[in-house]
Amino acid sequence: MTSAPVAAPPGSATDRALASRLPSLTGLRWIAALLVFGFHAGTMRIIAEPDYQAVVGKVFTLGLSGVQFFFILSGFVLVWSARPGDSRRRFWRRRFAKIYPNHVLLWALAMGAAVWFADPINPVAALENLFLIQAWDPRPGYFYSVNNVSWSLSCELFFYLCLPLVLPLVRRARPWQLWAVVIAVPLLILALWPAQTLVPEQSRWWFTQVFPLVRSLEFWMGVAAAELMLRGRWRGPGLPLASLIFVVTWVAAAEWIRAEFWAALLAAAYVLVIAAAADADVRGRRSPLRSRPMVWLGEVSFAFYLVHVFVIMTILRITGDWGTGLPGWWGPAAVIGFLALTLGLAALVHRFVEQPMMRRLAPRRSPPAVQPGR
Incomplete structure (x- = not known):
């Protein structure tokens, strides 16, 4: 169990660097992607x-919860890396510089593909998507539009706008209040199933899976867990046990647990493994998540996430296999090929778009630090 305070990292230079960067959380980003x-x-x-x-x-039946993983991780990382005295404008500028250039690139490519394939273009949906407000629109064809996966960026943008306003309250909150948030979020996620009957049937998927206010529950769970850890008040298993809990929960949820329960259980499993990975870095304990390959994969994971659906859909449409699939072993081989191709393209986007635009648009940092989260 984590019992000693973790706000002050161990004394060696290596330990202090690990504590400030939390590279294991960067590795976790790849798993979520x-x-x-x-x-x-x-x-x-x-x-x-x-x-x-x-x-x-069967293996990836719960893979959609990877976005849930991202949201919890994002809240944790942003609170951990928040700097005393940092202005709201500087925070918002860094977040804009991180997500928007990649988003605009994929938006332009997806719009170009729509023109190429002579797809009808809804100008209102396209503009909502460009300005990342589409997740607030419950109409079918609007919240999933252009580059479909960017709906999660619309949620993240809302989280980013809220965090600097709420963080002073988080800093003043008592530990029991923070623990109440961590414990309450899975219960609130569970309560969404009966609550969705209060909205029109055609909007229920949007309400439970897309609506930014609802999805912010996971973000605030990560925020509360990070604040508890910074104060040395987090109590949770170490990384080996937390990883085992995550795997067991995943298998059990996929095999035996009804759909209305697994999101709540996975939220709890995800926050445990995120906090345990952070604690391993702070204490300088062994963590395979901070190996060089895992950290690199985590660094390109944001670009990978934005690129992957566009790549798969475009190639399948070009080959004429969209909607039918590839026969025999060609199908599994194509999945592996898409994984490799998307990873390669993501590395290029990260190297030639994401990193240069971060240097150009983000405010200068003093001292420089590497943020492990999206």
Whole structure:
């Protein structure tokens, strides 16, 4: 169990660097992105062979919760890396510089593809998507529009706008209040199932899966957990046990637990493994998540997330396999190929768009620090 305060890192220079950067959380970002990729690989009909499709679908049946993982992780990282005296404008500018250049690039590519394929373009939905307000629009075809996965950026933008306004209250909150948030969020997620009957049936998916106010629950869970850890008040398992809890929860949720329960359980499992990974870095304990390959994969994960659906959909439409899938072993081979291709393109976007635009648009940092979260 984590019991000693973690706000002050151990004395060595290496330990202090780990404590400030939390590279294990960067590695966790790749796992979250991979879960989402697997979910889309299983739902976008890449594989025509039913038996092969069933395997991918079974392994990644809960992959959509990778976005939930991202939201909790984002709240944790942003509170951990918040600087005393940092202005709201500087915070918002850094967040804008991080997400918007990649978003605009993929928006332009998706709009170009729509013109190429002669798809009808809804100008209102396209503009909502460009300005990242589409998640507030419950109409079908609006919140999932242009580059569909950017709906989560619309939620993140809302979180970013709120955090500097709420953070002073978080800093003054008592530990029991922070623990109340961590414990209450899974219960509130569970309560969404009966609550969705209060909205029109055609908007229920949007209400539970997209609506920024609802999805902010996961973000605030990460915020509260990070504040508890900064104060040395977090109590949770170490990384090996937290990882085991995560795997067991994932398997149990996929096999035996009804859909209305698994999101709440996974939220609890995710916050445990995020806090445990951060604690391992603070204490300088062994963590495979901060290996060089995992950190690199985590660094390109944001670009990977934004690129992957666009790449899969565009190539399948060009080859004429969209909606039908590829026969036999061609299907699984295509999934592996899409994974490799998307990763390569994400590395290029990260290197030639994300990093240069961060240097150009973000305010200068003193002292410089590397943020592990999106």
